[in-house]
Amino acid sequence: MLYSILYGLHDWVFAFNVFRYITFRTFLSIMTALFISFLLTPYVIKKFNHWRVKSGKREDVPERHRLKSETPTMGGFVILVSTIIPTLLWADLNNKYIWIVILTLLTFGGIGFLDDLLKLKNKNGKGIRGTTKFLLQILVALAISLYINFGTDFNTSLSLPFFKTITPDLGIFYILLSVFIIVGSSNSVNLTDGLDGLAIGPVLTVCGTFMIFSYLAGHAKFANYLQIFHVKGAGELTILCGAMLGAGIGFLWYNAYPAELFMGDIGSLSLGAALGVIAVLIKQEILLLITGGIFVAETISVIIQVISYKWKRRRVFMMAPIHHHFELKGWSEEKIVVRFWIISIILALIALSTLKLR
Ligand code: 57M
Numbered sequence: 204m205l206y207s208i209l210y211g212l213h214d215w216v217f218a219f220n221v222f223r224y225i226t227f228r229t230f231l232s233i234m235t236a237l238f239i240s241f242l243l244t245p246y247v248i249k250k251f252n253h254w255r256v257k258s259g260k261r262e263d264v265p266e267r268h269r270l271k272s273e274t275p276t277m278g279g280f281v282i283l284v285s286t287i288i289p290t291l292l293w294a295d296l297n298n299k300y301i302w303i304v305i306l307t308l309l310t311f312g313g314i315g316f317l318d319d320l321l322k323l324k325n326k327n328g329k330g331i332r333g334t335t336k337f338l339l340q341i342l343v344a345l346a347i348s349l350y351i352n353f354g355t356d357f358n359t360s361l362s363l364p365f366f367k368t369i370t371p372d373l374g375i376f377y378i379l380l381s382v383f384i385i386v387g388s389s390n391s392v393n394l395t396d397g398l399d400g401l402a403i404g405p406v407l408t409v410c411g412t413f414m415i416f417s418y419l420a421g422h423a424k425f426a427n428y429l430q431i432f433h434v435k436g437a438g439e440l441t442i443l444c445g446a447m448l449g450a451g452i453g454f455l456w457y458n459a460y461p462a463e464l465f466m467g468d469i470g471s472l473s474l475g476a477a478l479g480v481i482a483v484l485i486k487q488e489i490l491l492l493i494t495g496g497i498f499v500a501e502t503i504s505v506i507i508q509v510i511s512y513k514w515k516r517r518r519v520f521m522m523a524p525i526h527h528h529f530e531l532k533g534w535s536e537e538k539i540v541v542r543f544w545i546i547s548i549i550l551a552l553i554a555l556s557t558l559k560l561r
Pocket of ligand 1: 271399464466468505518
């Protein structure tokens with residue numbers, strides 16, 4: 204919005220030409236998101252405390268978590284507001300990719316919101332039924348994937364990190380892959396969101412990685428030089444990733460141990476789905492598995508635990524997702540979280556190295 208107004212003035216004031224640059228608008232987007240987040244979150248924490256928007260008591264949790272039932276949740280609301288407003292201000296709103304990601308944030312945020320609301324109402328931690336939530340996610344992801352495939356100039360080839368010449372064209376099957384990526388990413392961020400700062404840290408590193416990849420994918424010369432897929436228009440996603448980064452940093456300020464606010468399903472489901480959609484749009488589907496390795500590990504730990512428990516009545520981990528295993532082993536919450544962040548940073552660096560190592 205502001206972008207088109209301010210850039211439109213460059214014929215009169217040459218300095219306004221600077222708004223043409225994605226890098227400059229990304230900087231403005233990060234700063235605006237930080238500003239909104241720092242302005243809004245303390246107010247939201249106060250209000251949510253007053254309205255008792257709390258996670259509720261759970262009995263099946265490691266001891267320390269019972270003390271957390273007083274922490275307000277649904278902080279994802281502020282993350283959504285402080286991601287979407289800067290994007291609307293600084294991105295080119297004629298760009299379809301921007302609207303696809305905003306729609307993803309809103310629809311998955313809507314599912315998460317319903318779930319959080321029901322948990323609040325029931326006061327027993329029970330939200331939407333697992334299968335209903337999963338079906339809703341699949342339906343929304345399918346609609347988004349169909350639009351990406353048929354409503355944009357989309358390339359159904361897959362890019363494999365480290366292999367520049369192997370790009371299999373999946374054709375119509377790409378739709379299935381993209382539904383899997385979006386729903387998988389949404390749920391794995393949700394599973395990870397169980398300790399203070401644990402989910403938002405890796406969300407930030409994935410977001411930072413995708414900010415760089417969006418810029419490169421949208422730039423014909425850089426994409427050609429680095430031999431990654433050139434996606435015309437994907438550069439604008441850099442601005443959205445910047446907004447998400449600023450909103451996430453702002454949220455982390457309050458979600459850092461001891462958390463004053465949790466993101467709730469409204470935050471985890473929407474952020475996870477948005478990262479999945481961005482991975483699809485910038486053609487870095489498989490790279491998401493590397494840079495989001497923490498989310499993958501958390502999900503695999505649950506799959507292994509459930510299969511082993513159902514099959515052999517034996518637990519592989521003391522408790523799944525894996526962060527609970529380390530808690531029960533006696534690691535402090537801060538140590539687990541910081542170590543998972545360190546792994547995320549290393550994974551982001553490995554993801555960036557794929558730009559050259561191919
Ligand atoms: C939600 N979130 C929290 C908060 C947050 C299939 C199964 C593995 C699913 C899994 C599950 O339900 N995961 C998703 C995990 C909850 O946080 C709220 O939920 C939102 C995210 N959806 O934003 O609003 C609690 O997590 C803690 N928390 C923090 N800091 C944060 O910044 O400390 C959250 C955010 C909060 C707070 O205590 O109340 C949650 O409920 O855990 N289920 C499980 O994870 C369960 N695992 C389990 O049953 N494992 C079994 C196997 C067979 C699957 C096993 O290993 O035997 C665990 N759930 C809980 N505790 N609560 C078990 C231990």
